[in-house]
Amino acid sequence: MTQPPTVTHRTFCRFCHAACPMEVDVADNHIVAVRGDSNDPLFGGYTCIKGRHLGDQHHNPDRLKTALKRTADGTFMQIPTAQALDEIAEQLMTLINQHGPRSMASYCGTATFQNAAAQPVIRAFHRATESPSFYTSITIDQPGKLVTPLRLGTWAAGMQGWSTSDVSLVVGSNVVVSMFSQAGGPTFINPLAALKQAKKRGHKLIVIDPRRTETAVLADIHLQITPGEDPALLGAMIKVILDEGRNDVEFCDRWVDGLDRLHDAVADFDLEWAAARAGVAADDIVTAARMFADGGRGTAMCGTGPNMAPHGTLLEHLVQSFNVIGGRYAREGESVQCPTGVLSLGEKPRPPKAQVNAPRPEMLTNGAAARVKGLHSILGQGPTAALADEILLPGEGQVRALFTVGGNPVVAWPDQTTVVRALESLDLHVVLDIMMSATARLADYVIPSKLSLERPDVPTNIDRWFEDPYVMYTDAVLEADDELVDEAGLFIELAKRMGLTLDLPGGAVSPGEDLSPNELLERSYPHVRVPWAQMRAQNGAVVHEDLRMTVLAPDDDATSRFQLTPDGVADELRTIRSSTNSYETLDGFDPALHTHRMASRRLKGVLNSTGRELEVLRTKEKTSYAHVHPLDLALWNAVDGDLLDVTSTRGSLRVVAKSAPDVKQGTVSMAHAWGDLPGDRGPASDPYTLGDTTGRLTDNGSAYDPITGLPLMSAIPVSIRKAVLL
Numbered sequence: 001m002t003q004p005p006t007v008t009h010r011t012f013c014r015f016c017h018a019a020c021p022m023e024v025d026v027a028d029n030h031i032v033a034v035r036g037d038s039n040d041p042l043f044g045g046y047t048c049i050k051g052r053h054l055g056d057q058h059h060n061p062d063r064l065k066t067a068l069k070r071t072a073d074g075t076f077m078q079i080p081t082a083q084a085l086d087e088i089a090e091q092l093m094t095l096i097n098q099h100g101p102r103s104m105a106s107y108c109g110t111a112t113f114q115n116a117a118a119q120p121v122i123r124a125f126h127r128a129t130e131s132p133s134f135y136t137s138i139t140i141d142q143p144g145k146l147v148t149p150l151r152l153g154t155w156a157a158g159m160q161g162w163s164t165s166d167v168s169l170v171v172g173s174n175v176v177v178s179m180f181s182q183a184g185g186p187t188f189i190n191p192l193a194a195l196k197q198a199k200k201r202g203h204k205l206i207v208i209d210p211r212r213t214e215t216a217v218l219a220d221i222h223l224q225i226t227p228g229e230d231p232a233l234l235g236a237m238i239k240v241i242l243d244e245g246r247n248d249v250e251f252c253d254r255w256v257d258g259l260d261r262l263h264d265a266v267a268d269f270d271l272e273w274a275a276a277r278a279g280v281a282a283d284d285i286v287t288a289a290r291m292f293a294d295g296g297r298g299t300a301m302c303g304t305g306p307n308m309a310p311h312g313t314l315l316e317h318l319v320q321s322f323n324v325i326g327g328r329y330a331r332e333g334e335s336v337q338c339p340t341g342v343l344s345l346g347e348k349p350r351p352p353k354a355q356v357n358a359p360r361p362e363m364l365t366n367g368a369a370a371r372v373k374g375l376h377s378i379l380g381q382g383p384t385a386a387l388a389d390e391i392l393l394p395g396e397g398q399v400r401a402l403f404t405v406g407g408n409p410v411v412a413w414p415d416q417t418t419v420v421r422a423l424e425s426l427d428l429h430v431v432l433d434i435m436m437s438a439t440a441r442l443a444d445y446v447i448p449s450k451l452s453l454e455r456p457d458v459p460t461n462i463d464r465w466f467e468d469p470y471v472m473y474t475d476a477v478l479e480a481d482d483e484l485v486d487e488a489g490l491f492i493e494l495a496k497r498m499g500l501t502l503d504l505p506g507g508a509v510s511p512g513e514d515l516s517p518n519e520l521l522e523r524s525y526p527h528v529r530v531p532w533a534q535m536r537a538q539n540g541a542v543v544h545e546d547l548r549m550t551v552l553a554p555d556d557d558a559t560s561r562f563q564l565t566p567d568g569v570a571d572e573l574r575t576i577r578s579s580t581n582s583y584e585t586l587d588g589f590d591p592a593l594h595t596h597r598m599a600s601r602r603l604k605g606v607l608n609s610t611g612r613e614l615e616v617l618r619t620k621e622k623t624s625y626a627h628v629h630p631l632d633l634a635l636w637n638a639v640d641g642d643l644l645d646v647t648s649t650r651g652s653l654r655v656v657a658k659s660a661p662d663v664k665q666g667t668v669s670m671a672h673a674w675g676d677l678p679g680d681r682g683p684a685s686d687p688y689t690l691g692d693t694t695g696r697l698t699d700n701g702s703a704y705d706p707i708t709g710l711p712l713m714s715a716i717p718v719s720i721r722k723a724v725l726l
């Protein structure tokens, strides 16, 4: 027998947002080898363990291959995907007729961010149905990143780039594992290599994290903070910088309002108080503040940890305030990659100017009003943390149908107990997934999804972060089974059946029109700075030197200024200064009982809940451990491997202890999106393989952020004891 020929494709990994370029060998529509593309000018061949197992992910025998429909007795039957879509379209039209468009919601989870056409198409579907109920995982991630630019303003030419930076302040982000840079501007691609390389040129790194993370070990100063106490620490650092006049005075005079008010608001954030509250040394606060302020070029960034802790929105604002008072932006005459990236998502690229884009605080309240908690959609996105309430609250506008697209609410949304109740009460729940996830098992229809290598794509997430005008396009590498649809295709097919025209940014798609995936990409992104035909012809990564831009002088009449102290910021800082802890609005909090704080973290071998279905990755991340300091373990007479009960004001988890000297005493460090359906709805509970869902510790109903609705998802007060096994 002759062997099928092996063809090597240049593509990029979409297991996570980082989009590492790869070479994939395919024989007979089967991936036989995967390796990093060592010729790539930016990534230099970097891959992680997840990417190297793309083949296992695509060819996983447990992958969903057919559509499933829930039957009257609660079991699932296989049906053709086309039939499932017919039935769903029919039910949706009836529901919208009866209850109005608001009753149909969709939730775009992490996987939709790894498919360039997904969100433009799903948003167009919402416009066509006139449903404002559009949600994504961003609003349960770091919604402060939506709010802060609107309150603070932005710099039209973008932030200072990484490659010329002398100093970085990283607050609650473990970039070496997460590959995430949240600076909001051009940044490093392979964080571990980039940070090691930068150290050689004298770059200084300041990390604020309760764990001595893979990133913190590279830091010049690591402030090992008590989770949840960042406002005190950051406020005190800002006070040091402003008291000592270490801000960029010229920049602030020209472009910044509210500097004095911010200075006043932190006037009593004295070092001893902040140090006691944050659990760090007062001297280190001063050293860190001076190191960042005097460090030269470089930015401050804030990750998920503090964004999910008390006062998360304020924290994001404070961290960006370091950039504003230091003027850490690209200035006139500097050469930059276009601030909107090569793909220029949704925007026409413009030559960047050295001036402020005005704050737009009205955008925080002029979006669709939620029916709960006085919240609003921001930039077209509803607050996902309030979606369970929107489903459960009867009355006009109640959400009755939900599309869960590439997400896993049961294990990822806050307040699992409420979430499960809400999902079970839906009239129609459609889940598009590659797996029978915990959420899929509650659905009415489960639609099998294509995976990344089965469709053409461009990396939209990371596009603006490249310091070089770099773009890569990949064609589909594998042919997909006929029954599979992708995140965009699902809504194109429904629109066809419902007679809806979708108005994509690059032109409408009428119900009778059959677009190829490439045509769909073109219509989703009409402003790309490299023509689509050229990207397709190049099929791989290219740096387009000719696309670099020079920052222009500001307009003569440029009057917009950053607003450092928008409404609410000074009051929130005063509340923090006059309180004894960050949990006064958390129902049921008892400092004597809830002695520890659960801090969220990420694991190398999985992406949220994706990856642990693969045997190869399970051997790396066996379960979701409760990582605690050995001295804490001794407190509970426990040793490595014992079971612990971790209990918040809202719920309790039984998890395996892991002795972790890198974790600050008083903290339990845990990954989210483990576990399964709770109680008897799930498979037999097994903390040793399934772990448990930290979302069950979260209380949606109290201590939530008044602008974003985000409850505490990190720095959650807990009591811990060794489990009593009966």
Ligand SMILES: Nc1nc2c(c(=O)[nH]1)N[C@H]1C(S)=C(S)[C@@H](COP(=O)(O)OP(=O)(O)OC[C@H]3O[C@@H](n4cnc5c(=O)[nH]c(N)nc54)[C@H](O)[C@@H]3O)O[C@H]1N2
Binding pocket: 016, 110, 141, 171, 172, 173, 174, 175, 177, 178, 179, 180, 208, 209, 210, 211, 213, 225, 226, 227, 228, 229, 230, 302, 303, 304, 305, 306, 309, 599, 600, 601, 602, 603, 604, 605, 606, 607, 608, 669, 714, 715
């Ligand atoms: N390997 C891997 N990579 C991922 C993911 C994954 O699951 N696995 N998930 C992806 C996703 S969805 C996202 S949003 C990004 C997130 O990217 P990051 O924000 O970098 O996520 P983490 O690595 O969890 O880093 C958060 C850090 O915050 C710290 N922390 C927790 N609470 C507090 C607090 O109160 N204060 C302070 N100062 N620190 C705190 C934690 O100890 C942890 O080190 O990562 C993405 N990348």
Ligand SMILES: Nc1nc2c(c(=O)[nH]1)N[C@H]1C(S)=C(S)[C@@H](COP(=O)(O)OP(=O)(O)OC[C@H]3O[C@@H](n4cnc5c(=O)[nH]c(N)nc54)[C@H](O)[C@@H]3O)O[C@H]1N2
Binding pocket: 108, 109, 110, 111, 137, 138, 140, 141, 142, 304, 308, 405, 406, 407, 408, 409, 411, 412, 413, 414, 432, 433, 434, 435, 437, 449, 450, 451, 452, 487, 600, 601, 607, 608, 609, 610, 672, 673, 694, 695, 698, 713, 714
């Ligand atoms: N307590 C706590 N809670 C958290 C966090 C935390 O740090 N602490 N982090 C939050 C953050 S940052 C985020 S982003 C959310 C994540 O929230 P979600 O995005 O809802 O959760 P994921 O686990 O990423 O869900 C991914 C789902 O998509 C499926 N999938 C994988 N690949 C594909 C694909 O190509 N196509 C399709 N259609 N499906 C696919 C997977 O099987 C899985 O079911 O969780 C949040 N929840």
Ligand code: SF4
Binding pocket: 013, 014, 015, 016, 017, 018, 019, 020, 046, 047, 048, 049, 050, 051, 052, 179
């Ligand atoms: S999963 Fe790993 S290899 Fe794939 S894009 Fe992310 S960091 Fe790169």
Ligand SMILES: [Mo]
Binding pocket: 137, 141
């Ligand atoms: Mo996220």
